[in-house]
Amino acid sequence: MSRAAARLLARAAAAPAPAPAPPASARAIASAANDATFSFGKAQAQFYDDVLVDGVFKPWTESVFATSRPVTGDAVLDVACGTGVVARECAALVGESGKVTAIDNSPGMLARAKANPASRGIEYLEFDACAPTLPRRAFDRAYCQQGLQFMADPTAAMKAVLSSLKRGGHFTCAVWAPANSSENQIIYHLGEALRDVGREDWVDVAVKPMSWSNTDSRGVSKLEDCLIEAGFINPDVACEDGTFAFDDLTQAVDIAKVGPYGEELASDDALWREFSENFRARLKMYVQEDGRVVVPARSFIGHGVAPWN
Template sequence: MSFQLSGNAPEIYENIMVPLWFGRWAEALLTFVSLKAGETVLDVACGTGVTTRIAKRDVGSDGRVIGLDINGGMLAKARELAADMDITWIESDVIETGLSEQSVNAVISQHGYHYFPDQPAALAEFNRVLVPSGRIAMSIWDGHSAYTKAICSAVEKFISPEIARKQRSQRETPSAERLIASFSEAGFRNVAVVRQKLLIKVPLAAKFVPLHLGSMPIASSFHKLPDEKKEELIADVADALRGNIVGDQLVYLDVVNVVTGIK
Protein backbone atom coordinates (compact mmCIF):
# COMPACT_ATOMS: atom_id res chain seq x y z
CA MET A 1 0.00 0.00 0.00
CA SER A 2 1.26 3.47 -0.85
CA PHE A 3 -0.03 7.02 -1.26
CA GLN A 4 0.94 8.23 -4.70
CA LEU A 5 -0.41 11.40 -6.30
CA SER A 6 0.03 12.53 -9.88
CA GLY A 7 -0.95 15.40 -12.16
CA ASN A 8 -2.31 18.41 -10.27
CA ALA A 9 -3.37 16.29 -7.27
CA PRO A 10 -0.46 17.51 -5.06
CA GLU A 11 -1.55 21.12 -5.62
CA ILE A 12 -5.20 20.35 -4.80
CA TYR A 13 -4.01 18.40 -1.75
CA GLU A 14 -2.03 21.38 -0.47
CA ASN A 15 -4.62 24.04 -1.27
CA ILE A 16 -7.70 22.15 -0.06
CA MET A 17 -6.84 19.22 2.20
CA VAL A 18 -4.02 20.85 4.15
CA PRO A 19 -6.03 23.85 5.42
CA LEU A 20 -9.12 21.78 6.23
CA TRP A 21 -7.48 18.60 7.55
CA PHE A 22 -3.76 18.13 7.63
CA GLY A 23 -2.60 21.53 8.83
CA ARG A 24 -4.71 21.11 11.96
CA TRP A 25 -3.45 17.56 12.56
CA ALA A 26 0.15 18.76 12.03
CA GLU A 27 -0.09 21.31 14.82
CA ALA A 28 -1.69 18.68 17.06
CA LEU A 29 1.06 16.14 16.33
CA LEU A 30 3.91 18.49 17.15
CA THR A 31 2.62 19.08 20.66
CA PHE A 32 3.94 15.59 21.44
CA VAL A 33 7.60 16.25 20.59
CA SER A 34 8.11 19.75 22.08
CA LEU A 35 10.73 20.73 19.53
CA LYS A 36 13.48 23.03 20.76
CA ALA A 37 15.56 25.64 18.98
CA GLY A 38 18.60 24.12 17.30
CA GLU A 39 17.31 20.54 17.10
CA THR A 40 17.37 18.29 14.04
CA VAL A 41 14.05 16.82 12.93
CA LEU A 42 13.16 14.17 10.34
CA ASP A 43 9.61 14.41 8.94
CA VAL A 44 8.82 11.07 7.29
CA ALA A 45 6.23 10.79 4.50
CA CYS A 46 6.17 14.58 4.57
CA GLY A 47 3.93 15.04 1.52
CA THR A 48 3.66 18.69 0.56
CA GLY A 49 5.46 19.61 3.77
CA VAL A 50 2.94 21.18 6.12
CA THR A 51 4.37 19.41 9.19
CA THR A 52 7.89 20.01 7.92
CA ARG A 53 7.37 23.74 7.67
CA ILE A 54 5.86 23.97 11.15
CA ALA A 55 8.78 21.95 12.54
CA LYS A 56 11.22 24.40 10.93
CA ARG A 57 9.39 27.26 12.61
CA ASP A 58 9.83 25.52 15.96
CA VAL A 59 13.55 24.66 15.68
CA GLY A 60 14.49 28.05 14.25
CA SER A 61 17.39 29.13 12.09
CA ASP A 62 19.90 27.08 14.09
CA GLY A 63 17.87 23.89 13.72
CA ARG A 64 17.77 21.47 10.83
CA VAL A 65 14.63 19.95 9.35
CA ILE A 66 14.57 17.13 6.80
CA GLY A 67 11.45 16.23 4.83
CA LEU A 68 11.44 12.74 3.33
CA ASP A 69 8.89 11.31 0.89
CA ILE A 70 8.90 8.75 -1.91
CA ASN A 71 6.51 10.82 -4.06
CA GLY A 72 8.39 13.20 -6.32
CA GLY A 73 5.31 15.26 -7.16
CA MET A 74 4.53 15.90 -3.51
CA LEU A 75 8.16 16.88 -2.82
CA ALA A 76 8.18 19.26 -5.78
CA LYS A 77 5.22 21.08 -4.26
CA ALA A 78 6.89 21.00 -0.83
CA ARG A 79 10.06 22.60 -2.23
CA GLU A 80 8.02 25.28 -3.97
CA LEU A 81 6.10 26.17 -0.83
CA ALA A 82 9.24 26.32 1.31
CA ALA A 83 11.53 28.00 -1.20
CA ASP A 84 12.52 30.63 1.36
CA MET A 85 13.09 28.12 4.17
CA ASP A 86 16.27 26.18 4.89
CA ILE A 87 14.79 22.66 4.68
CA THR A 88 16.48 19.55 3.29
CA TRP A 89 14.25 17.41 1.05
CA ILE A 90 14.96 13.74 0.38
CA GLU A 91 13.12 11.60 -2.17
CA SER A 92 13.54 8.12 -0.76
CA ASP A 93 11.95 5.05 0.73
CA VAL A 94 11.65 5.20 4.52
CA ILE A 95 14.03 2.32 5.13
CA GLU A 96 16.92 4.02 3.31
CA THR A 97 17.07 7.61 4.55
CA GLY A 98 20.80 7.98 3.89
CA LEU A 99 21.17 9.88 7.15
CA SER A 100 24.01 9.33 9.57
CA GLU A 101 23.57 7.23 12.68
CA GLN A 102 22.45 9.21 15.75
CA SER A 103 22.01 12.43 13.78
CA VAL A 104 18.37 13.33 14.52
CA ASN A 105 16.71 14.56 17.73
CA ALA A 106 13.14 13.77 16.68
CA VAL A 107 11.35 11.71 14.03
CA ILE A 108 7.79 12.69 13.16
CA SER A 109 5.23 11.45 10.65
CA GLN A 110 1.68 12.57 9.98
CA HIS A 111 -0.54 9.79 8.63
CA GLY A 112 2.36 7.99 6.99
CA TYR A 113 3.20 4.94 9.10
CA HIS A 114 0.47 2.62 7.80
CA TYR A 115 1.69 3.15 4.22
CA PHE A 116 5.22 1.91 4.96
CA PRO A 117 5.67 -1.40 3.08
CA ASP A 118 8.07 -2.76 5.73
CA GLN A 119 7.14 -1.21 9.04
CA PRO A 120 9.69 -3.08 11.23
CA ALA A 121 12.50 -2.05 8.87
CA ALA A 122 11.28 1.55 8.90
CA LEU A 123 11.18 1.66 12.70
CA ALA A 124 14.67 0.16 12.84
CA GLU A 125 15.91 2.93 10.54
CA PHE A 126 14.28 5.63 12.67
CA ASN A 127 15.88 4.14 15.77
CA ARG A 128 19.26 4.11 14.02
CA VAL A 129 19.18 7.81 13.05
CA LEU A 130 17.88 9.04 16.41
CA VAL A 131 20.30 10.28 19.06
CA PRO A 132 20.14 8.58 22.49
CA SER A 133 16.89 9.70 24.17
CA GLY A 134 15.65 11.02 20.81
CA ARG A 135 11.87 11.19 20.39
CA ILE A 136 9.47 9.71 17.89
CA ALA A 137 5.84 10.75 17.32
CA MET A 138 3.56 9.52 14.57
CA SER A 139 -0.13 10.15 13.96
CA ILE A 140 -2.18 7.33 12.44
CA TRP A 141 -5.87 7.36 11.55
CA ASP A 142 -8.04 5.54 14.07
CA GLY A 143 -10.40 4.00 11.53
CA HIS A 144 -12.97 5.79 9.38
CA SER A 145 -14.92 8.95 10.07
CA ALA A 146 -18.56 9.43 9.06
CA TYR A 147 -17.33 11.34 6.01
CA THR A 148 -14.81 8.75 4.80
CA LYS A 149 -17.35 5.96 5.30
CA ALA A 150 -19.80 7.85 3.09
CA ILE A 151 -17.13 8.50 0.44
CA CYS A 152 -16.01 4.87 0.30
CA SER A 153 -19.59 3.61 0.08
CA ALA A 154 -20.34 5.97 -2.82
CA VAL A 155 -17.11 5.06 -4.61
CA GLU A 156 -18.06 1.38 -4.38
CA LYS A 157 -21.50 2.05 -5.86
CA PHE A 158 -20.52 4.40 -8.66
CA ILE A 159 -16.91 3.51 -9.53
CA SER A 160 -16.02 -0.03 -8.42
CA PRO A 161 -15.45 -2.26 -5.38
CA GLU A 162 -11.75 -2.42 -6.30
CA ILE A 163 -11.32 1.36 -6.26
CA ALA A 164 -13.34 1.53 -3.04
CA ARG A 165 -10.96 -0.97 -1.42
CA LYS A 166 -8.05 1.25 -2.43
CA GLN A 167 -9.75 4.27 -0.86
CA ARG A 168 -10.73 2.37 2.29
CA SER A 169 -7.18 1.10 2.75
CA GLN A 170 -6.07 4.60 3.76
CA ARG A 171 -7.92 4.13 7.05
CA GLU A 172 -7.17 0.45 7.65
CA THR A 173 -4.59 1.07 10.33
CA PRO A 174 -2.98 -0.83 13.22
CA SER A 175 -4.74 -0.84 16.57
CA ALA A 176 -3.31 1.09 19.51
CA GLU A 177 -2.19 -2.20 21.04
CA ARG A 178 -0.39 -3.25 17.85
CA LEU A 179 1.31 0.13 17.57
CA ILE A 180 2.62 -0.09 21.13
CA ALA A 181 3.90 -3.62 20.51
CA SER A 182 5.59 -2.71 17.20
CA PHE A 183 7.37 0.37 18.51
CA SER A 184 8.45 -1.47 21.66
CA GLU A 185 9.78 -4.39 19.59
CA ALA A 186 11.81 -1.86 17.58
CA GLY A 187 13.61 -0.80 20.77
CA PHE A 188 11.71 2.35 21.74
CA ARG A 189 11.05 3.07 25.43
CA ASN A 190 8.05 4.61 27.15
CA VAL A 191 5.86 3.85 24.15
CA ALA A 192 2.35 5.23 24.46
CA VAL A 193 -0.67 5.95 22.28
CA VAL A 194 -2.90 8.98 22.77
CA ARG A 195 -6.23 9.23 20.98
CA GLN A 196 -6.71 12.70 19.49
CA LYS A 197 -10.07 14.05 18.30
CA LEU A 198 -10.81 17.02 16.08
CA LEU A 199 -14.14 18.39 14.92
CA ILE A 200 -13.71 18.73 11.18
CA LYS A 201 -15.60 21.31 9.13
CA VAL A 202 -15.59 21.14 5.34
CA PRO A 203 -17.77 22.59 2.56
CA LEU A 204 -20.95 20.78 1.57
CA ALA A 205 -20.62 17.63 -0.55
CA ALA A 206 -21.35 19.31 -3.89
CA LYS A 207 -18.24 21.46 -3.49
CA PHE A 208 -15.97 19.34 -1.34
CA VAL A 209 -16.30 15.80 -2.73
CA PRO A 210 -14.87 16.62 -6.22
CA LEU A 211 -11.97 18.49 -4.63
CA HIS A 212 -11.29 15.73 -2.11
CA LEU A 213 -11.35 12.89 -4.64
CA GLY A 214 -9.33 15.01 -7.06
CA SER A 215 -6.53 15.13 -4.47
CA MET A 216 -6.48 11.36 -3.86
CA PRO A 217 -4.65 8.47 -5.56
CA ILE A 218 -8.01 7.43 -7.08
CA ALA A 219 -8.46 10.84 -8.75
CA SER A 220 -8.24 9.47 -12.30
CA SER A 221 -10.99 6.95 -11.63
CA PHE A 222 -13.29 9.70 -10.39
CA HIS A 223 -12.48 12.03 -13.29
CA LYS A 224 -13.24 9.29 -15.84
CA LEU A 225 -16.83 9.00 -14.65
CA PRO A 226 -19.53 10.54 -16.86
CA ASP A 227 -20.84 13.79 -15.38
CA GLU A 228 -24.15 12.23 -14.42
CA LYS A 229 -22.38 9.48 -12.46
CA LYS A 230 -20.22 12.04 -10.68
CA GLU A 231 -23.38 13.89 -9.68
CA GLU A 232 -24.96 10.66 -8.43
CA LEU A 233 -21.86 9.82 -6.39
CA ILE A 234 -21.85 13.29 -4.81
CA ALA A 235 -25.58 13.11 -4.10
CA ASP A 236 -25.09 9.74 -2.41
CA VAL A 237 -22.47 11.24 -0.08
CA ALA A 238 -24.68 14.24 0.62
CA ASP A 239 -27.61 11.98 1.50
CA ALA A 240 -25.48 9.82 3.82
CA LEU A 241 -24.27 12.94 5.65
CA ARG A 242 -27.51 14.91 5.79
CA GLY A 243 -27.36 14.69 9.58
CA ASN A 244 -23.90 16.33 9.56
CA ILE A 245 -24.94 19.55 7.85
CA VAL A 246 -24.48 22.67 9.93
CA GLY A 247 -25.23 25.80 7.94
CA ASP A 248 -23.16 25.63 4.78
CA GLN A 249 -20.72 23.01 6.07
CA LEU A 250 -20.35 19.32 6.79
CA VAL A 251 -19.28 18.89 10.40
CA TYR A 252 -18.05 15.58 11.79
CA LEU A 253 -15.67 14.09 14.34
CA ASP A 254 -12.37 12.57 13.23
CA VAL A 255 -9.88 10.66 15.34
CA VAL A 256 -6.19 9.72 15.19
CA ASN A 257 -3.89 7.66 17.35
CA VAL A 258 -0.58 9.37 18.13
CA VAL A 259 2.13 6.89 19.06
CA THR A 260 5.16 8.23 20.90
CA GLY A 261 8.38 6.78 22.21
CA ILE A 262 11.96 7.48 23.23
CA LYS A 263 15.09 5.80 21.95
Protein backbone atom coordinates (compact mmCIF):
# COMPACT_ATOMS: atom_id res chain seq x y z
CA MET A 1 0.00 0.00 0.00
CA SER A 2 1.28 3.50 -0.85
CA ARG A 3 1.95 6.20 1.72
CA ALA A 4 -1.02 8.11 0.33
CA ALA A 5 -3.32 5.17 0.99
CA ALA A 6 -2.02 4.76 4.53
CA ARG A 7 -2.61 8.43 5.31
CA LEU A 8 -6.11 8.32 3.93
CA LEU A 9 -6.99 5.13 5.75
CA ALA A 10 -6.05 6.79 9.00
CA ARG A 11 -8.46 9.68 8.51
CA ALA A 12 -11.35 8.36 6.45
CA ALA A 13 -14.48 6.77 7.82
CA ALA A 14 -16.17 3.90 6.05
CA ALA A 15 -19.40 4.65 4.23
CA PRO A 16 -22.06 2.23 2.92
CA ALA A 17 -22.07 1.53 -0.79
CA PRO A 18 -24.87 3.18 -2.78
CA ALA A 19 -27.75 0.93 -3.77
CA PRO A 20 -27.46 -0.23 -7.39
CA ALA A 21 -29.78 1.38 -9.90
CA PRO A 22 -31.41 -0.83 -12.53
CA PRO A 23 -29.77 -0.85 -15.95
CA ALA A 24 -31.47 1.02 -18.79
CA SER A 25 -31.12 -0.45 -22.25
CA ALA A 26 -30.55 2.98 -23.85
CA ARG A 27 -27.57 3.68 -21.63
CA ALA A 28 -24.61 1.80 -22.99
CA ILE A 29 -21.61 2.54 -20.79
CA ALA A 30 -21.36 0.31 -17.73
CA SER A 31 -20.27 1.77 -14.41
CA ALA A 32 -17.65 0.09 -12.26
CA ALA A 33 -19.64 1.07 -9.16
CA ASN A 34 -22.89 -0.77 -9.90
CA ASP A 35 -25.14 -2.02 -12.68
CA ALA A 36 -26.57 1.36 -13.73
CA THR A 37 -25.40 2.45 -17.16
CA PHE A 38 -25.67 5.40 -19.52
CA SER A 39 -24.25 6.72 -22.78
CA PHE A 40 -22.68 9.94 -24.04
CA GLY A 41 -24.63 11.10 -27.08
CA LYS A 42 -24.06 13.96 -29.52
CA ALA A 43 -25.75 16.56 -27.30
CA GLN A 44 -23.80 15.50 -24.22
CA ALA A 45 -20.54 15.62 -26.17
CA GLN A 46 -21.26 19.24 -27.10
CA PHE A 47 -22.08 20.19 -23.50
CA TYR A 48 -18.93 18.35 -22.39
CA ASP A 49 -16.82 20.54 -24.67
CA ASP A 50 -18.65 23.75 -23.85
CA VAL A 51 -18.83 23.28 -20.07
CA LEU A 52 -16.03 21.04 -18.86
CA VAL A 53 -12.96 21.31 -21.06
CA ASP A 54 -11.42 24.66 -20.14
CA GLY A 55 -12.33 24.80 -16.46
CA VAL A 56 -12.04 21.13 -15.54
CA PHE A 57 -10.28 18.70 -17.84
CA LYS A 58 -7.47 20.89 -19.18
CA PRO A 59 -6.30 21.95 -15.70
CA TRP A 60 -6.58 18.40 -14.35
CA THR A 61 -4.59 17.10 -17.32
CA GLU A 62 -1.63 19.02 -15.91
CA SER A 63 -1.99 17.05 -12.65
CA VAL A 64 -1.85 13.83 -14.67
CA PHE A 65 1.19 15.02 -16.62
CA ALA A 66 2.95 15.97 -13.39
CA THR A 67 3.10 12.21 -12.75
CA SER A 68 4.14 11.19 -16.28
CA ARG A 69 4.62 13.76 -19.03
CA PRO A 70 4.87 12.86 -22.74
CA VAL A 71 8.12 13.85 -24.44
CA THR A 72 9.10 14.45 -28.04
CA GLY A 73 8.83 11.29 -30.13
CA ASP A 74 6.62 9.33 -27.74
CA ALA A 75 3.91 7.00 -29.01
CA VAL A 76 0.92 7.70 -26.74
CA LEU A 77 -2.41 5.97 -26.13
CA ASP A 78 -5.35 7.94 -24.67
CA VAL A 79 -8.01 5.57 -23.28
CA ALA A 80 -11.62 6.78 -22.94
CA CYS A 81 -10.52 9.95 -24.71
CA GLY A 82 -13.89 11.71 -24.73
CA THR A 83 -13.68 14.78 -26.92
CA GLY A 84 -9.89 14.53 -27.08
CA VAL A 85 -8.65 16.85 -24.32
CA VAL A 86 -5.73 14.68 -23.19
CA ALA A 87 -4.98 13.50 -26.73
CA ARG A 88 -4.56 17.05 -28.00
CA GLU A 89 -2.31 18.01 -25.09
CA CYS A 90 -0.21 14.90 -25.77
CA ALA A 91 0.03 15.68 -29.49
CA ALA A 92 1.42 19.13 -28.74
CA LEU A 93 4.14 17.58 -26.56
CA VAL A 94 5.21 14.58 -28.67
CA GLY A 95 5.52 16.63 -31.85
CA GLU A 96 5.64 15.40 -35.43
CA SER A 97 8.06 12.62 -34.54
CA GLY A 98 5.57 11.17 -32.05
CA LYS A 99 2.16 9.58 -32.46
CA VAL A 100 -1.10 9.81 -30.51
CA THR A 101 -3.85 7.18 -30.70
CA ALA A 102 -7.09 7.94 -28.86
CA ILE A 103 -9.89 5.45 -28.22
CA ASP A 104 -13.45 5.75 -26.93
CA ASN A 105 -16.62 3.72 -27.31
CA SER A 106 -18.86 6.77 -27.82
CA PRO A 107 -19.41 7.83 -31.46
CA GLY A 108 -20.72 11.20 -30.25
CA MET A 109 -17.57 11.96 -28.30
CA LEU A 110 -15.30 10.80 -31.12
CA ALA A 111 -17.13 12.88 -33.73
CA ARG A 112 -16.67 15.95 -31.55
CA ALA A 113 -12.98 15.13 -31.02
CA LYS A 114 -12.28 14.64 -34.72
CA ALA A 115 -13.98 17.94 -35.57
CA ASN A 116 -11.52 19.92 -33.45
CA PRO A 117 -8.86 21.51 -35.71
CA ALA A 118 -6.18 20.81 -33.10
CA SER A 119 -6.85 17.07 -33.52
CA ARG A 120 -5.04 16.90 -36.86
CA GLY A 121 -2.61 13.99 -36.80
CA ILE A 122 -4.35 12.19 -33.92
CA GLU A 123 -5.76 8.76 -34.73
CA TYR A 124 -9.22 8.40 -33.17
CA LEU A 125 -10.72 4.92 -32.95
CA GLU A 126 -14.09 3.64 -31.70
CA PHE A 127 -12.88 0.93 -29.38
CA ASP A 128 -13.80 -0.99 -26.23
CA ALA A 129 -11.00 -0.36 -23.74
CA CYS A 130 -11.59 -3.75 -22.11
CA ALA A 131 -11.11 -5.68 -25.36
CA PRO A 132 -7.69 -7.38 -25.40
CA THR A 133 -7.04 -6.39 -29.03
CA LEU A 134 -4.90 -3.28 -28.71
CA PRO A 135 -1.58 -3.49 -30.59
CA ARG A 136 1.05 -5.17 -28.44
CA ARG A 137 4.01 -3.21 -27.10
CA ALA A 138 3.26 -0.23 -29.33
CA PHE A 139 3.14 2.71 -26.89
CA ASP A 140 5.58 4.51 -24.63
CA ARG A 141 2.84 6.01 -22.45
CA ALA A 142 -0.87 5.55 -21.91
CA TYR A 143 -3.40 7.73 -20.13
CA CYS A 144 -6.97 7.36 -18.91
CA GLN A 145 -8.42 10.53 -17.42
CA GLN A 146 -11.73 9.97 -15.65
CA GLY A 147 -12.74 6.91 -17.66
CA LEU A 148 -12.15 3.88 -15.44
CA GLN A 149 -15.19 4.51 -13.23
CA PHE A 150 -17.45 4.01 -16.25
CA MET A 151 -16.02 0.60 -17.14
CA ALA A 152 -17.57 -2.69 -16.08
CA ASP A 153 -14.12 -4.16 -15.41
CA PRO A 154 -11.42 -1.50 -14.95
CA THR A 155 -8.78 -4.12 -14.17
CA ALA A 156 -9.43 -5.81 -17.53
CA ALA A 157 -9.00 -2.43 -19.22
CA MET A 158 -5.69 -1.93 -17.40
CA LYS A 159 -4.51 -5.37 -18.51
CA ALA A 160 -5.32 -4.48 -22.12
CA VAL A 161 -3.42 -1.21 -21.75
CA LEU A 162 -0.46 -3.01 -20.16
CA SER A 163 -0.18 -5.38 -23.11
CA SER A 164 -0.08 -2.39 -25.46
CA LEU A 165 2.80 -0.69 -23.64
CA LYS A 166 6.45 -1.15 -24.50
CA ARG A 167 8.68 -2.59 -21.79
CA GLY A 168 9.11 0.11 -19.16
CA GLY A 169 6.17 2.09 -20.56
CA HIS A 170 4.11 4.29 -18.26
CA PHE A 171 0.37 4.21 -17.54
CA THR A 172 -1.23 7.13 -15.70
CA CYS A 173 -4.91 7.30 -14.79
CA ALA A 174 -7.23 9.53 -12.80
CA VAL A 175 -10.60 8.94 -11.15
CA TRP A 176 -12.68 11.38 -9.12
CA ALA A 177 -12.97 11.07 -5.37
CA PRO A 178 -16.47 10.55 -3.90
CA ALA A 179 -19.15 13.22 -4.22
CA ASN A 180 -19.82 14.62 -0.77
CA SER A 181 -20.22 17.97 0.98
CA SER A 182 -16.50 18.33 1.73
CA GLU A 183 -14.74 17.05 -1.41
CA ASN A 184 -16.26 16.87 -4.91
CA GLN A 185 -19.00 19.22 -3.91
CA ILE A 186 -20.57 20.15 -7.22
CA ILE A 187 -21.74 16.61 -7.99
CA TYR A 188 -22.91 16.23 -4.39
CA HIS A 189 -25.10 19.31 -4.82
CA LEU A 190 -26.28 18.08 -8.21
CA GLY A 191 -27.52 14.89 -6.57
CA GLU A 192 -29.19 16.79 -3.74
CA ALA A 193 -30.90 19.11 -6.22
CA LEU A 194 -32.31 16.06 -8.00
CA ARG A 195 -33.67 14.78 -4.69
CA ASP A 196 -35.25 18.16 -4.01
CA VAL A 197 -37.18 18.08 -7.30
CA GLY A 198 -38.43 14.54 -6.75
CA ARG A 199 -35.93 12.62 -8.89
CA GLU A 200 -34.47 10.43 -6.14
CA ASP A 201 -34.46 7.55 -8.63
CA TRP A 202 -31.90 9.37 -10.77
CA VAL A 203 -29.37 10.17 -8.05
CA ASP A 204 -27.30 6.97 -7.99
CA VAL A 205 -26.72 7.16 -11.73
CA ALA A 206 -26.26 10.94 -11.75
CA VAL A 207 -23.25 10.72 -9.43
CA LYS A 208 -21.57 8.06 -11.60
CA PRO A 209 -18.56 10.26 -12.44
CA MET A 210 -17.70 10.27 -8.73
CA SER A 211 -18.58 6.62 -8.08
CA TRP A 212 -15.15 5.01 -8.12
CA SER A 213 -15.41 4.60 -4.33
CA ASN A 214 -17.36 5.64 -1.26
CA THR A 215 -14.43 6.97 0.79
CA ASP A 216 -11.03 8.40 -0.10
CA SER A 217 -9.16 5.55 1.56
CA ARG A 218 -11.12 2.93 -0.32
CA GLY A 219 -10.64 4.77 -3.61
CA VAL A 220 -6.87 4.99 -3.25
CA SER A 221 -6.56 1.35 -2.22
CA LYS A 222 -8.90 0.15 -4.97
CA LEU A 223 -6.96 1.99 -7.67
CA GLU A 224 -3.64 0.69 -6.40
CA ASP A 225 -5.04 -2.86 -6.18
CA CYS A 226 -6.25 -2.65 -9.80
CA LEU A 227 -2.80 -1.56 -10.98
CA ILE A 228 -1.18 -4.46 -9.12
CA GLU A 229 -3.71 -7.03 -10.33
CA ALA A 230 -3.30 -5.82 -13.92
CA GLY A 231 0.44 -6.54 -13.68
CA PHE A 232 2.02 -3.09 -13.42
CA ILE A 233 5.18 -2.67 -11.36
CA ASN A 234 5.99 0.26 -9.04
CA PRO A 235 2.29 1.15 -8.64
CA ASP A 236 1.44 4.29 -6.73
CA VAL A 237 -1.62 6.46 -6.16
CA ALA A 238 -1.72 10.08 -5.07
CA CYS A 239 -4.62 12.18 -3.83
CA GLU A 240 -4.75 15.52 -5.65
CA ASP A 241 -6.86 18.56 -4.76
CA GLY A 242 -8.00 21.11 -7.31
CA THR A 243 -11.15 22.79 -8.54
CA PHE A 244 -13.96 22.77 -11.05
CA ALA A 245 -14.05 26.28 -12.53
CA PHE A 246 -16.82 27.84 -14.62
CA ASP A 247 -17.31 31.23 -16.25
CA ASP A 248 -20.57 31.87 -14.40
CA LEU A 249 -23.47 30.19 -12.60
CA THR A 250 -25.27 29.35 -15.83
CA GLN A 251 -22.29 27.39 -17.11
CA ALA A 252 -21.84 25.68 -13.74
CA VAL A 253 -25.47 24.57 -13.66
CA ASP A 254 -25.11 23.22 -17.20
CA ILE A 255 -22.77 20.50 -15.88
CA ALA A 256 -26.00 18.58 -15.23
CA LYS A 257 -26.57 18.38 -18.99
CA VAL A 258 -23.29 16.53 -19.51
CA GLY A 259 -23.87 13.52 -17.29
CA PRO A 260 -26.53 10.84 -16.89
CA TYR A 261 -30.11 12.04 -17.42
CA GLY A 262 -28.76 15.27 -18.88
CA GLU A 263 -30.85 14.99 -22.01
CA GLU A 264 -33.96 14.12 -19.98
CA LEU A 265 -33.42 17.13 -17.73
CA ALA A 266 -32.80 19.56 -20.57
CA SER A 267 -35.74 18.38 -22.67
CA ASP A 268 -38.34 18.81 -19.89
CA ASP A 269 -38.75 22.59 -19.60
CA ALA A 270 -40.64 22.55 -16.30
CA LEU A 271 -38.30 20.05 -14.66
CA TRP A 272 -35.20 21.86 -15.89
CA ARG A 273 -36.51 25.19 -14.60
CA GLU A 274 -37.19 23.76 -11.14
CA PHE A 275 -33.94 21.80 -11.01
CA SER A 276 -31.72 24.61 -12.31
CA GLU A 277 -33.15 27.12 -9.81
CA ASN A 278 -32.42 24.70 -6.97
CA PHE A 279 -28.94 23.81 -8.23
CA ARG A 280 -28.11 27.47 -8.88
CA ALA A 281 -29.07 28.39 -5.31
CA ARG A 282 -26.80 25.64 -3.97
CA LEU A 283 -23.84 26.87 -6.02
CA LYS A 284 -24.09 30.56 -5.11
CA MET A 285 -21.66 30.04 -2.21
CA TYR A 286 -18.90 29.29 -4.75
CA VAL A 287 -19.32 32.48 -6.82
CA GLN A 288 -16.17 34.63 -6.87
CA GLU A 289 -15.98 38.43 -7.04
CA ASP A 290 -15.50 38.28 -10.81
CA GLY A 291 -18.60 36.11 -11.25
CA ARG A 292 -16.73 32.87 -11.90
CA VAL A 293 -17.78 29.75 -10.01
CA VAL A 294 -14.94 27.77 -8.42
CA VAL A 295 -15.79 24.55 -6.60
CA PRO A 296 -13.28 22.38 -4.67
CA ALA A 297 -12.58 18.96 -6.18
CA ARG A 298 -10.39 15.93 -5.52
CA SER A 299 -9.00 13.20 -7.76
CA PHE A 300 -6.99 10.02 -7.29
CA ILE A 301 -4.10 9.79 -9.75
CA GLY A 302 -2.58 6.35 -10.29
CA HIS A 303 0.61 5.35 -12.05
CA GLY A 304 2.23 2.06 -12.98
CA VAL A 305 5.10 0.84 -15.15
CA ALA A 306 5.08 -2.04 -17.64
CA PRO A 307 7.52 -4.79 -16.54
CA TRP A 308 10.88 -4.81 -18.26
CA ASN A 309 10.82 -8.56 -18.90
